[in-house]
Amino acid sequence: MIALIKYNGGNVSSVQNALTRLNIDSVITDDPELILKADKVIFPGVGEASSTMKLLKEKGLDVLIPSLKQPVLGICLGMQLMCGDNEEGNTRGMGIFDVDVKWFPPKDLVPHMGWNTISELKSPLFSGIEDKSDVYFVHSYYCGLADATVAACDYILPFSASLQKDNFFAVQFHPEKSGATGSRILNNFINL
Structure with missing residues (x-):
């Protein structure tokens, strides 16, 4: 079972629709027990950082996810x-990756x-994906290059x-909106 984390933000349904097109069953949930039992977990996101972290903290998901x-x-x-640290709303993230988020x-x-x-x-996420492939982005904040970087992009600066x-x-991009390349990335994740 694939768990999609529910937090009252946008885009969760479009990720679920992309998985359905790949014949992959998923459930949208904020239930910690279901998330713990899931084979894979996807944390999609469209929204504002500080209000989303507040919702995650209310459910204990800020501790569960890491x-x-x-x-x-x-x-x-x-x-x-x-x-x-995230410059959007001076928000402290979960700290899984040692890189800050800037505007x-x-x-x-x-x-x-x-x-x-x-x-x-x-990364195995990009198995079968050609270097210099195009994907779809929508964001005002970025993560700089770091030890954990496994794909880079350039817009104003490298990130x-x-x-x-x-x-x-x-x-950072939206695989569910990135055509065949994005579908392959989602499939690669499911097959890890």
Whole structure:
């Protein structure tokens, strides 16, 4: 069973729809017992960092998520909340990845929205994906390059398009909106 973490944010249903297209059953839940029993956990995200962390704390999910032993995939805001300090609302994330989240400097259009190229792919998430593939982004905050970076992108400056540490995986882009490449990434995660 695949658990999609419910936190009253956007995008959870579109991730579930993408999994359904791949014939993968999933459940949207904030029940700690169901999340602990899941084979894989996906933490999708569209929303604002501080209000989302508040909701996670109310359910104890801010402590549960970092303790999980099965593969976990954070998407967009989900990735950012798996990191350290976040400039959006001066929020402290879960600290799974040792990298902070910063606001893009206003040297170009922010948010970074649309298709962009990922490179330096170094994770089983990207098995069968060509270097310099395009995926779909929508974000105003970014994680810098770090030891856990397993894919990079460039918009205004280089940043982490994907992070990986132990059983934790994360992508800044939206695989559920990234066509065949995104479907392959989701399938790769499910098959870990």
